[in-house]
Amino acid sequence: MRFYKILAVVLVLALIFSAVPVFGQKYSDDLSDLQKRLEENNRKIQLTKTQQAAKQKESKNVSKQIQELDSKLEIAEKNLEVVENQLCELEGKIAITQRELDRAIEEAEAQRELLHKRVRVMYQNGSTSYLAVLLDATSFSDFISRLDLMRKIINYDVNLLKERITYKDIIDSKKQQLEMEQQQKEELKNEIVQKKEEVELTKEEKEKILKDLNMDIKELERQLDKLLEDSANIQKEIVKLQSSGDYIGGEMAWPSPGYTRITSPYGNRVHPILKTKRMHTGVDIAVPSGSDIVAANAGKVILAKYYGGYGNTVIIDHGGKISTLYAHNSKFLVKEGDIVARGDVIAKSGSTGLSTGPHLHFEVRINGNHTDPMPYITKKK
Numbered sequence: 001m002r003f004y005k006i007l008a009v010v011l012v013l014a015l016i017f018s019a020v021p022v023f024g025q026k027y028s029d030d031l032s033d034l035q036k037r038l039e040e041n042n043r044k045i046q047l048t049k050t051q052q053a054a055k056q057k058e059s060k061n062v063s064k065q066i067q068e069l070d071s072k073l074e075i076a077e078k079n080l081e082v083v084e085n086q087l088c089e090l091e092g093k094i095a096i097t098q099r100e101l102d103r104a105i106e107e108a109e110a111q112r113e114l115l116h117k118r119v120r121v122m123y124q125n126g127s128t129s130y131l132a133v134l135l136d137a138t139s140f141s142d143f144i145s146r147l148d149l150m151r152k153i154i155n156y157d158v159n160l161l162k163e164r165i166t167y168k169d170i171i172d173s174k175k176q177q178l179e180m181e182q183q184q185k186e187e188l189k190n191e192i193v194q195k196k197e198e199v200e201l202t203k204e205e206k207e208k209i210l211k212d213l214n215m216d217i218k219e220l221e222r223q224l225d226k227l228l229e230d231s232a233n234i235q236k237e238i239v240k241l242q243s244s245g246d247y248i249g250g251e252m253a254w255p256s257p258g259y260t261r262i263t264s265p266y267g268n269r270v271h272p273i274l275k276t277k278r279m280h281t282g283v284d285i286a287v288p289s290g291s292d293i294v295a296a297n298a299g300k301v302i303l304a305k306y307y308g309g310y311g312n313t314v315i316i317d318h319g320g321k322i323s324t325l326y327a328h329n330s331k332f333l334v335k336e337g338d339i340v341a342r343g344d345v346i347a348k349s350g351s352t353g354l355s356t357g358p359h360l361h362f363e364v365r366i367n368g369n370h371t372d373p374m375p376y377i378t379k380k381k
Contacts, residue, residue, distance in 0.1 A: 311353025
């Protein structure tokens with residue numbers, strides 16, 4: 001009996017010791033696998049962080065590219081405007097030169113006719129006529145009078161010839177001047193074509209960036225979030241800059257005279273690409289580029305600068321914590337601190353900032369907070 005107990009203990013111990021290496025090996029394998037998975041996860045986390053950093057950098061680059069292209073476009077349009085003004089002035093000069101040339105030709109023609117008449121008279125009377133006039137004098141005083149008259153006639157004929165030569169010189173000079181001005185006109189017209197091409201190429205470059213942006217959903221989301229962030233920052237800026245006086249009073253004028261079609265209303269809207277609701281802090285009005293944008297009411301310009309996704313932005317304080325905002329302009333016609341009247345032209349419409357086409361983004365803000373602008377301007381459409 002004792003023998004069997006001892007045998008049983010020996011067998012149990014044998015089984016235990018034989019199993020230990022197996023369990024030990026399995027534990028070691030599991031630990032190695034976990035370490036590999038942990039390392040793989042760490043690599044994925046690092047890769048995600050790198051991608052995220054790259055995307056953030058890309059996001060900043062997109063905003064910077066848009067702003068740089070807007071600045072480039074503004075310079076190109078200013079250069080185009082300068083050349084167009086030069087052409088306009090030159091055309092005015094050409095018109096004046098042409099009138100002066102026409103007048104000189106008319107005067108020269110009149111002088112030519114008069115000279116021809118004098119030549120005919122001299123031919124008909126002959127060279128003895130002058131002597132005959134003098135010899136027909138009845139007295140010495142009559143002779144002196146006739147001699148003085150003859151001297152005046154001869155001087156008149158000489159001056160007539162001189163004027164004829166002078167008018168010919170004037171005509172030649174005006175013709176040369178007109179030819180030179182016409183040449184300058186052609187050069188300016190060619191320069192305008194080049195400037196227009198530069199403007200169009202810049203617009204196309206920006207459109208491509210915005211098109212690519214619309215294809216990159218995540219990047220588009222970031223840009224739209226940035227736009228809302230800009231809106232929140234504008235709120236702070238308005239609160240800081242607005243006056244403490246009473247509202248100027250009266251109904252607001254429509255900010256884009258002659259253009260009333262609203263392409264995007266105020267409020268939460270379903271974004272056409274993202275298919276998610278996004279807050280739209282104002283109304284978008286379809287306005288061709290370069291159209292007049294006017295002050296909805298009298299007030300003080302508290303902001304006139306490039307502002308992120310809003311592009312070239314003007315904000316006017318009307319008192320009573322009420323202000324209006326005009327975004328995506330191509331050109332400023334006012335500066336910060338200017339006092340404007342209701343209906344004054346403050347900017348030219350455009351497509352600066354996060355904009356795919358020319359339009360006016362108009363906002364009404366109460367104490368910096370955006371609100372539906374339609375009740376303020378509907379009656380003035």
